[in-house]
Amino acid sequence: MMRRRRAGFSLVELIVATVVATLLGAGIIGVLSRQQKFYRAATEMLGVRAQLRDGAEVLAADIRGAAVATFGVPLMSDSAIELITLIGSSVLCSAPSGASVMLPPRTLASGNTLTSLLAVPDTGDIAIIYAAGTEPPDTATWETHRIATFAPASLTTSCPPSTGFTTDGDIGSDGYVVTLADTAVASVRAGAPIRFLRRVRYSLYRSSDAKWYLGYRRCNAIGVSSCGTVQPVSGPYMPYTGPGATETGISFRYYDQSGATLGAGLPGNTLARVDIVLKGQSASEVRLAGDARTLYRDSAIVTVSPRNRLR
Known part of the structure; x- marks a missing residue:
């Protein structure tokens, strides 16, 4: 009497199939994990570039519209600037x-x-x-x-x-x-034309979360300067590392019409150009290459000339 062959897999075949499935699963998980890390890093990189762009656009717009010839620049420092800038106009x-x-x-x-x-x-x-x-x-x-x-x-x-x-x-x-x-x-x-001006201060400041941001403050327009609570505009940026330091998150350099450098104590109404360097960094560490985690950093350089300046 012939013995019937039983359908199915042998133990060896099951073991081989299990091992292959495990290897395939591990490979797929590895690929998905790397993709997730890449997307996270790409998101952080795009975020840093967007913050740099936002900071540069805000500073450029207000410096360009500042009433420099009439009111000067109340504060010119390496990491902060005060401006009296146009916020509106009308007629009587x-x-x-x-x-x-x-x-x-x-x-x-x-x-x-x-x-x-x-x-x-x-x-x-x-x-x-x-x-x-x-x-x-x-x-x-x-x-x-x-x-x-x-x-x-x-x-x-x-x-x-x-x-x-x-x-x-x-x-x-x-x-x-x-x-x-x-x-x-x-x-x-x-x-008669009427124009409205506001005194504002932009500065690199350290927030309560220990990160550095471009901050905005509204100040008294006439008289002794008294500014309100700082509000973050964009960031985070690299920390402030001292006057003239190359790694500072936001730095300003001021020039008159002849190209001479202006500094604190000099007449702000002779300002003709401002060079702004912004250096941003990611809020958290990312993997840019291999398994090493590091902060992503990028920079932007902007040159702005006030429209309402002495010529």
């Missing part, structure tokens, strides 16, 4: 009433823009108003005032259609009433 709907000036809405039914604000001005900011002279432009001046309040107001109060700057289609929009800290001069007329 009517001649000032004492210390109050009236402005049109941001958006008009006609599609025109007479009020443009990057940030809403408020107490402590500066308003400069064009005051026409009796024989313009020789005796015309820009009058400087500190802002006491800046508030929205109905169109009938701030800039009614009778002024010619708005129409009946703007009735649903609010204009603005600006109260100055002192009375505007009599030569300020309806239609």
Whole structure:
């Protein structure tokens, strides 16, 4: 009588299959692990470059728009800069009433823009108003005032259609009433340009998480400088390592029109160019090659010239 062959695998075949499956699984896990490490490192690298780009763009925009010729640069140090920079502009709907000036809405039914604000001005900011002279432009001046309040107001109060700057289609929009800290001069007329300025400080600072960031502070525009709480703008950057050090996270160098270096104590209104070096690093260590973990570092160099400078 013939014995039936039993279907299935032998013990040896099962052992071989198990070993092969284990090796394949380990290989797949290894590949996935390396891919995950690569993606994590790539994300950190892109993050560092994005932070450098953000920091450079913010600094360049505010330095470019700073009122250097009129107000100078209150602070010029190797890792910090104070600027009085433009945050908005408009026109007066009517001649000032004492210390109050009236402005049109941001958006008009006609599609025109007479009020443009990057940030809403408020107490402590500066308003400069064009005051026409009796024989313009020789005796015309820009009058400087500190802002006491800046508030929205109905169109009938701030800039009614009778002024010619708005129409009946703007009735649903609010204009603005600006109260100055002192009375505007009599030569300020309806239609006069008004600009709003803010004193700000950018600096490399060490945060509570022991990392270094580009920080922003708002400061008193007129009088003794007193700045508010620092707010992070971008980072982290490499630490501050001292004046003139090459590895400092953010460094500034200042030059006048002739190319001579400017420093603390020199007139800020002669500033013609600022060189900014930003050196960022990843928030955590990454594997860039092999199994070695290290902080990823990158840098950017920006040269900026203020538009409103002495020539």
